[in-house]
Amino acid sequence: MADAQMQCVGRDRIAVEEVKAAKDALLASVAFCKSPRMSRLLDYLVEQAIADCPRDTSEYAIGIAVFDRDPRCYSPGEDPVVRVQVGRLRTKLKSYYCAAGRLASIEIEVPLGCYMPQFRRRVATSCTSVPASAFSICPFKCVSQFGQWEHFALGLHEELTHLLYKNLGRRIILEPSGEREPRRQADDSLGHRLEGSVHVDAERIRASVRLIEVQTGCVAWSEQFDGAAYMAITYQEAMASSICSALQNFLDTPHEGRPCLRL
Incomplete structure (x- = not known):
């Protein structure tokens, strides 16, 4: 042996x-x-x-x-x-x-x-390296007839912002809530904008998330994430973790020549 x-x-x-x-x-x-x-x-x-x-x-x-x-x-x-x-x-x-x-x-x-x-x-590297590009995060919209799910959408946005900041190594810019139009080209380093909405029925909650190229207005990435319809923080954190994982996989993978949907 x-x-x-x-x-x-x-x-x-x-x-x-x-x-x-x-x-x-x-x-x-x-x-x-x-x-x-x-x-x-x-x-x-x-x-x-x-x-x-x-x-x-x-x-x-x-x-x-x-x-x-x-x-x-x-x-x-x-x-x-x-x-x-x-x-x-x-x-x-x-x-x-x-x-x-x-x-x-x-x-x-x-x-x-x-x-x-x-x-x-490990090799000697700095943990404060300059990020490749920044992106902004818009408040998630709640599409539900039940007003209490607004709190879930807000909590999901907060959890996701935290995870993206901790894991992506990029500068995060928060879009103010209540603005009709997200900022455009206000920062030359701003590469993408993350938008999302939360849909709820009796048994399931679905977060629809998309990444927009700021300079072109094209959809670069879009996914949907389903979970059980519970409002507890644990479920917000779990869904945020799934979104963060999928987004990082996308950002870490070369996508030359991929199709881009212009909004």
Whole structure:
């Protein structure tokens, strides 16, 4: 049987013992030592990645193994605990490597769109690098006959603004609420504008989100996100996390020659 010290993981082929040391350093940090739930999540995800068990990093598997959900009735679609907590974990990891762990040689990250951690060797970089371009966020419109869902739309907008600021590394400009027309070309660095609306029926809430190229007025990206019709903050955070993940995947991917719908 091969010595565990000789096992390597990740694209950079990092020794398992180095990965475990990086994990232990994280768990001993202030951000994690006072958060047993977050520590348990990090430990579980890293161990599954080391063991190369992607099946055990599904949302369902994490909910049962880490958050003690009952497998007989647990439904990830109705209970967003994994999406919410992994979103918080990503934020904690990013903050750690920009502060207490800025000199760490190994970085653990959980890419948006999946729950399997990745490990990489770090190079000396600044956490205050100049962003590629800024974009603005318009207040989300609520399309519902029930006025209380205005609060959900407002909360979703707030959660999404927070996640985009924490994860995208771009300058965020908030469009004032109540303005009939969003600003145009007021800032040469402003590349895109994010707009959204919230639709609600008896069982489902749907957020329709689109990204507009400011200079051309074209729709560069558009998606819809569905969730159970509950108003709790947890559901706002889960939907915001899904939107942030999809948007970052779009922004990180080259799209030369893609069609553009002009409004």
